[in-house]
Amino acid sequence: MKDVILGIDIGGTNTKYGFLDRDGISxxxxxxxxxxxxxxxxxxxDFYQEVHAKFRKIEDEARLIGIGVGAPNGNFYTGTIENAPNLKWHGSVPLAELLQTYFKVPVYLTNDANAAAIGEMIYGGAKNMKNFVVVTLGTGLGSGIVVNGDLVYGDDGNAGELGHTLTNVKGTGRVCGCGRRGCLETYVSATGIKRTIYKLLADSIDYSELRGVSFNDLTAEMVTQAAKRGDKIAIDAFEYTGKVLGVKLADTVAHLSPEAIFLFGGLVRAEEFLFDPVRYHLEKNLLPIFKGKVKVLPSGLGLxxxxxxxxxxxxxKELER
Amino acid sequence: MKDVILGIDIGGTNTKYGFLDRDGISxxxxxxxxxxxxxxxxxxxDFYQEVHAKFRKIEDEARLIGIGVGAPNGNFYTGTIENAPNLKWHGSVPLAELLQTYFKVPVYLTNDANAAAIGEMIYGGAKNMKNFVVVTLGTGLGSGIVVNGDLVYGDDGNAGELGHTLTNVKGTGRVCGCGRRGCLETYVSATGIKRTIYKLLADSIDYSELRGVSFNDLTAEMVTQAAKRGDKIAIDAFEYTGKVLGVKLADTVAHLSPEAIFLFGGLVRAEEFLFDPVRYHLEKNLLPIFKGKVKVLPSGLGLxxxxxxxxxxxxxKELER
Known part of the structure; x- marks a missing residue:
C-alpha cells in the first residue's frame, strides 16, 4: 500500500489528471x-465520477492522501481560480474547497507556472536547489519563483508574473492582453514569436517558407520546424525572442540571484535556436558579480x-512541511 | 542586566556603531x-580599543550577545566584504571572522541595503509584514527584499541589486559605473537626479536657481531645497526620477507581489516631490491584479x-531563529 497524490492540470479545453507516488510514478x-x-x-x-472509477482499479495498492491542482489564475492562499479568461467558469471559483467536499482529502491549488516550479523541485532538475526560477513559455509567459526552498507567493498569492514585466520604461511596445504595452510576454511566448515573425516578414524582403501562412494558421511549432530547416526569418525570430528574454532575465537575476533558470513549454523544443541567444544575452547583460553563475536549463520534467x-x-511539498 | 547587540555601519569615510537592545534603544x-x-x-x-572602552561604561547593565554589520558589498553567506570600491581595503575582507576573534560573540554581516530591510522589519514600519522591499536612495540605489519573512540572499548572497536592473532592453541609456548602460541607479539615486537636472538644464530654457551650480557642487539636498522653493527644473527632475522608479518597481511587484515598498535615504526628505510621482507611475504600470494593493512608504526608521x-x-533576527 503506497501513498499517492491526485495531480490535476486544469486547461481551457481538457483537464488531465494522474495518481502519482512520491517518485513521480503514475x-x-x-x-x-x-x-x-x-x-x-x-x-x-463528471470529473469525480471518472476519477473515482479510475481510483477503484488501484485502491488495493494505493491510498489517496491529497490533491494538488494547477489551474490558470489559481491562487494558493485562497484555493480559488480568479477570473480565468480561458475558462468557462466566471468570477471566483472555490475549486479547492469543492474538490475537498468530493474527495475528503487536503487540496492545494496554485497556478500552472507555480506548479511547474514545484514539479521541478520535487521531480525535475531543481531537486537540490533552494533558489531558482521556472519560466513557462506557452500562449503567454508564466513563471514560478523559488527562494530559500519555498515558492514565492507574495502578499496576495499573485507573485511571479514575469510575463508582465515591461521591456521599457516609456510605456511603448506591443499591446498586451492585460491592457498595457511592452509586456515581456508580447515578445516571449508562442504568441510573441508569431508577432515577431510577422514583424520580420514586414521589415525584410528575405525568402521565408512562412510567407505563405496566415497569422491565424501560424504556430510556434511551425516556426521551430522552419528554423530547423534553416529558414532565416524563423532563426532571426528565435534570436530576437531569446534576446528580449535574456535581457529581462538579467533583471530577474538582479532581484533574486537564482542558481538556475529553467525554461518550460513548447518553445523549448526549438533547443539551441532559443537557448543560445537567451544564454548569450543574459550573460552579456548581467551585473559583473553575477556573470558566469546562473545556469539556463531546459525543464528536467520532460515534455x-x-x-x-x-x-x-x-x-x-505541502504535506511534507 | 539586558542583552545588547553591537550594530556597526561601515562607511567609506566613517564607521558608526551602537549598543542596541531588542527595542532599538541605544x-x-x-x-x-x-x-x-x-x-x-x-x-x-583602533576600533576594538574604542568600542571596548565604551562597552566598559555599560557592562554593569548590558551583556553583549552578538554583532551585526552593514557594509558595502557585504556578503551574508561568507561574512566577507567583496571588492568594495569605496573602501581602502581591497579584495575579499573576512570582516565577520576578524570581528569574532576580537569580541568572541557571533557576528553577522550583510550589505547596507539588506541591513536597512531587516531594520525595517525589526524596528521600523514592516514589523508585521512578511513580504516587502526596501529601496535605499544614496549615491547609488540599493535594495533589500524580504519574502516569507526572510531576507532574499539568493544563491550567492548577492540578491537585491535593483539599482542594476535595466530601463530598457536595447542596451541604451546612461552609462553606469558597472560598465553597462541604462541601469536604474543612473536615473534614480542622488547621482541620478543630478544627471537628470543637467539633462533638463540642457534641454530647456527655463529659469532655474541650479543653473549657477557646477555638476561637482550640486547635491541632491540642493535639488530638494530648490523644489521646495518652486524651482520648475528641480520639480521636473523629481517627477522624472519618480516616474522611472515607479515604472521599474512595477516589475519588482510582478516578481514578488510585496505588501509594501519602503524608500530610505536622503532623497526621501523631498517627500511629496518624490513619493507622488513614484506612487502615480507605479500604480499606472501595475498589472491589474496588483492595482491598489502595494503601499509606497517612507522608511519607518527615521533618518x-x-x-x-x-x-x-x-x-x-539571526539569533532569534
Whole structure:
C-alpha cells in the first residue's frame, strides 16, 4: 500500500489528471473535457465520477492522501481560480474547497507556472536547489519563483508574473492582453514569436517558407520546424525572442540571484535556436558579480504530463512541511 | 542586566556603531574613521580599543550577545566584504571572522541595503509584514527584499541589486559605473537626479536657481531645497526620477507581489516631490491584479542612525531563529 497524490492540470479545453507516488510514478491517469456542462459543478460531478472509477482499479495498492491542482489564475492562499479568461467558469471559483467536499482529502491549488516550479523541485532538475526560477513559455509567459526552498507567493498569492514585466520604461511596445504595452510576454511566448515573425516578414524582403501562412494558421511549432530547416526569418525570430528574454532575465537575476533558470513549454523544443541567444544575452547583460553563475536549463520534467506532475508535487511539498 | 547587540555601519569615510537592545534603544554609541591606518587590521585594532572602552561604561547593565554589520558589498553567506570600491581595503575582507576573534560573540554581516530591510522589519514600519522591499536612495540605489519573512540572499548572497536592473532592453541609456548602460541607479539615486537636472538644464530654457551650480557642487539636498522653493527644473527632475522608479518597481511587484515598498535615504526628505510621482507611475504600470494593493512608504526608521539599527537588527533576527 503506497501513498499517492491526485495531480490535476486544469486547461481551457481538457483537464488531465494522474495518481502519482512520491517518485513521480503514475499509477493511473486520464483526461476529461473541461468544457462539459455549463458550471464548475457540472464539471466536478463528471470529473469525480471518472476519477473515482479510475481510483477503484488501484485502491488495493494505493491510498489517496491529497490533491494538488494547477489551474490558470489559481491562487494558493485562497484555493480559488480568479477570473480565468480561458475558462468557462466566471468570477471566483472555490475549486479547492469543492474538490475537498468530493474527495475528503487536503487540496492545494496554485497556478500552472507555480506548479511547474514545484514539479521541478520535487521531480525535475531543481531537486537540490533552494533558489531558482521556472519560466513557462506557452500562449503567454508564466513563471514560478523559488527562494530559500519555498515558492514565492507574495502578499496576495499573485507573485511571479514575469510575463508582465515591461521591456521599457516609456510605456511603448506591443499591446498586451492585460491592457498595457511592452509586456515581456508580447515578445516571449508562442504568441510573441508569431508577432515577431510577422514583424520580420514586414521589415525584410528575405525568402521565408512562412510567407505563405496566415497569422491565424501560424504556430510556434511551425516556426521551430522552419528554423530547423534553416529558414532565416524563423532563426532571426528565435534570436530576437531569446534576446528580449535574456535581457529581462538579467533583471530577474538582479532581484533574486537564482542558481538556475529553467525554461518550460513548447518553445523549448526549438533547443539551441532559443537557448543560445537567451544564454548569450543574459550573460552579456548581467551585473559583473553575477556573470558566469546562473545556469539556463531546459525543464528536467520532460515534455509529457509535466503539468500533472507539478500539481502533484505541490501537494507532496505541502504535506511534507 | 539586558542583552545588547553591537550594530556597526561601515562607511567609506566613517564607521558608526551602537549598543542596541531588542527595542532599538541605544545604550552607547560612537563613530570612528574608517580610513585610519592602511589595512583592515589597523582599523580593527583602533576600533576594538574604542568600542571596548565604551562597552566598559555599560557592562554593569548590558551583556553583549552578538554583532551585526552593514557594509558595502557585504556578503551574508561568507561574512566577507567583496571588492568594495569605496573602501581602502581591497579584495575579499573576512570582516565577520576578524570581528569574532576580537569580541568572541557571533557576528553577522550583510550589505547596507539588506541591513536597512531587516531594520525595517525589526524596528521600523514592516514589523508585521512578511513580504516587502526596501529601496535605499544614496549615491547609488540599493535594495533589500524580504519574502516569507526572510531576507532574499539568493544563491550567492548577492540578491537585491535593483539599482542594476535595466530601463530598457536595447542596451541604451546612461552609462553606469558597472560598465553597462541604462541601469536604474543612473536615473534614480542622488547621482541620478543630478544627471537628470543637467539633462533638463540642457534641454530647456527655463529659469532655474541650479543653473549657477557646477555638476561637482550640486547635491541632491540642493535639488530638494530648490523644489521646495518652486524651482520648475528641480520639480521636473523629481517627477522624472519618480516616474522611472515607479515604472521599474512595477516589475519588482510582478516578481514578488510585496505588501509594501519602503524608500530610505536622503532623497526621501523631498517627500511629496518624490513619493507622488513614484506612487502615480507605479500604480499606472501595475498589472491589474496588483492595482491598489502595494503601499509606497517612507522608511519607518527615521533618518538618524538607521544604518546602525539595521545592522543590529540583522543580528537580533539571526539569533532569534
Amino acid at each position: 499509477l493511473a491517469h486520464g483526461e476529461i473535457s473541461t468544457t462539459s456542462g455549463d458550471t464548475v459543478h457540472d464539471f466536478l460531478r 509529457n504530463n509535466t503539468a500533472v506532475m507539478g500539481a502533484a508535487a505541490l501537494a507532496w | 545604550l552607547a554609541h560612537g563613530e570612528i574613521s574608517t580610513t585610519s591606518g592602511d589595512t583592515v587590521h589597523d582599523f580593527l585594532r 538618524n542612525n538607521t544604518a546602525v539599527m539595521g545592522a543590529a537588527a540583522l543580528a537580533w
